[in-house]
Amino acid sequence: MTTPRLRVVHAINFRILPLPDTVLMLEGQRYVAIGSRLHRKPDGTDVPLVVWRSHCAECGMPFECSTTLKGSHPNRRCPEHHSPGAAVTRKGQARQKKFLARKWRRKAASPTGR
Numbered sequence: 001m002t003t004p005r006l007r008v009v010h011a012i013n014f015r016i017l018p019l020p021d022t023v024l025m026l027e028g029q030r031y032v033a034i035g036s037r038l039h040r041k042p043d044g045t046d047v048p049l050v051v052w053r054s055h056c057a058e059c060g061m062p063f064e065c066s067t068t069l070k071g072s073h074p075n076r077r078c079p080e081h082h083s084p085g086a087a088v089t090r091k092g093q094a095r096q097k098k099f100l101a102r103k104w105r106r107k108a109a110s111p112t113g114r
């Protein structure tokens, strides 16, 4: 007798990394955990990320994305249809604006050779 140990969750709220094949249903989109990786933060600490496989909400092509263990939002589209210019949350928009402002300031302030 074999019982598939398929686990389905409906939110990204893990204490530890989910097992491979854990299924995440998020707003009608299905993600399957395929592994994990470590992400080095600028301050030097490593955060574990869950690597998911899903299908693009736009074209249905499989793609992979990664999230943190808690409360993050995975991509809903493949890299081709993913629009980095369109942040979904207000917080994300603010962060993006700040990032762009810094980027332009740095560019403007760069010495043009002297």
Ligand SMILES: [Zn+2]
Pocket (backbone or CB within 6 Å): 056, 057, 058, 059, 060, 061, 077, 078, 079, 080, 081, 082
């Ligand atoms: Zn796509």
